[in-house]
Amino acid sequence: MVRADIIKELPYSHPFLFVDEILEIDDDHIKGCYTFKNDEYFYQGHFKDNPITPGVILTECMAQIGMACFGIYLLKDKWDQNAIAVAMSSNEMNFYKPVYPGEKVTVISHKVYFRFNKLKCDVSMSNTKGQLVAKGVIAGVAFNK
Amino acid sequence: MTKEELLPKLKAIIEPYVQNQDGLKKLNENTDFIKDLEINSANLVDVILDVEDEFGIEIDNEAMEKMLTVKASIEIIKAKLSEK
Numbered sequence: 131m132v133r134a135d136i137i138k139e140l141p142y143s144h145p146f147l148f149v150d151e152i153l154e155i156d157d158d159h160i161k162g163c164y165t166f167k168n169d170e171y172f173y174q175g176h177f178k179d180n181p182i183t184p185g186v187i188l189t190e191c192m193a194q195i196g197m198a199c200f201g202i203y204l205l206k207d208k209w210d211q212n213a214i215a216v217a218m219s220s221n222e223m224n225f226y227k228p229v230y231p232g233e234k235v236t237v238i239s240h241k242v243y244f245r246f247n248k249l250k251c252d253v254s255m256s257n258t259k260g261q262l263v264a265k266g267v268i269a270g271v272a273f274n275k
Numbered sequence: 276m277t278k279e280e281l282l283p284k285l286k287a288i289i290e291p292y293v294q295n296q297d298g299l300k301k302l303n304e305n306t307d308f309i310k311d312l313e314i315n316s317a318n319l320v321d322v323i324l325d326v327e328d329e330f331g332i333e334i335d336n337e338a339m340e341k342m343l344t345v346k347a348s349i350e351i352i353k354a355k356l357s358e359k
Contacts, residue, residue, distance in 0.1 A: 219317030246339050248320040271317050 136199050139211050145171050148191035155203050158241050162195035165234040173231055183229040188255060188264050193218050196239025196253040197270040204244050205272060215275045219248070223266035227257060234258050239268075247272045276356060281349050288325045292318040304346040319343075330356060 133152050140149065154161040166183055173181035198216050202209050229235060235255050242250040250269040257263050286302060293299045294313035298306065308314045314322065323334050323342060332355035334342070342348045 219315065243324065245324060246320045246336065248317055269317060271320075273316070 133203065136202050139202050139209065140194065140198055141211065141216065142194060142198075146190075147194070148187070149194050149199060152195070152199055153236075155200070157204070159239060160196060160200040160203065161236065161238045162199060163234060163236045164191050164195070166229060166231055168231040170231065181231050183231075183233075185223070185225050185264070188225065188229060188235070189221055189223050189266075189268070191235065192223075192237050192239070192253045192255055192264065192266075193221070193268050193270065195237040196251050197249055197268055200239055200241070200251065201244075201249045201270060201272055204241075204249065205247075209272075213275060214272050216270055216272050218268065218270045221266060221268040223264055223268075225264045227261050227263045229257065229263055235263060242267070276353070278349055278353075281352055282345070284329060285326070285345065285348060285352070288329060289314065289322055292322060302345065304344075304349075306345045308343055308345075326352060332356060332359065 133155055136152060137149050140147065148164045149162055150164045152160065152162045172184055172187060176182060176184045197218065201216060235257055237253065237255050239251040239253045242252060248269060248271050250267065253268050254265040255263040289308065289312065290299065292314045295311065298311040298313070306312065308319060308322070323339050326348070327334055330352055332352065334351070334355070338351045338355070342351055
């Protein structure tokens with residue numbers, strides 16, 4: 131895994147951390163993955179007797195890998211977990227395949243721009259069969275706490 | 276470019292990001308993007324990037340931090356245009 135240290139810098143923890151590994155990272159893109167556990171809390175209610183990962187959680191997973199991890203990398207020396215917070219500012223997402231408990235997803239995020247502490251990316255998620263699960267645009271900001 | 280020429284161009288740029296339409300109707304030099312138009316800080320970045328594209332100028336961090344009102348924005352755009 132490249133840059134395991136970045137995951138430690140994330141402001142999320144169980145049960146809301148959706149990043150297992152960062153596989154690739156440079157100034158233009160990031161690739162990472164997450165395996166949804168069989169006992170994730172939201173499967174209890176989404177849906178009744180029919181557990182499927184909610185789209186908002188898929189979006190969150192894409193934002194944690196494609197925005198938060200990527201943004202921390204791009205901020206470089208300016209990143210300070212104690213002083214800086216991150217927030218999603220917008221997203222526009224389309225969904226193509228369901229993600230079931232136990233499934234591993236891979237997220238790829240390509241930078242559209244990173245200016246004035248705002249990061250906007252084209253993001254996509256695929257499953258282990260290589261099928262497109264979700265695709266869209268996410269933007270987020272980093273700001274002083 | 277005069278102030279009178281710049282204002283409608285700036286108004287067209289900010290319009291898609293405005294949440295307070297009443298503030299847009301009353302747009303004047305003293306209009307504050309965040310307080311009067313309720314543009315969020317993330318969309319303020321989009322305003323700056325659109326200004327760069329529209330006028331072919333580059334806005335640095337220092338200038339960006341000042342561009343919170345119509346008046347300050349027009350002054351900065353005029354200054355950057357004169358440097359070209």
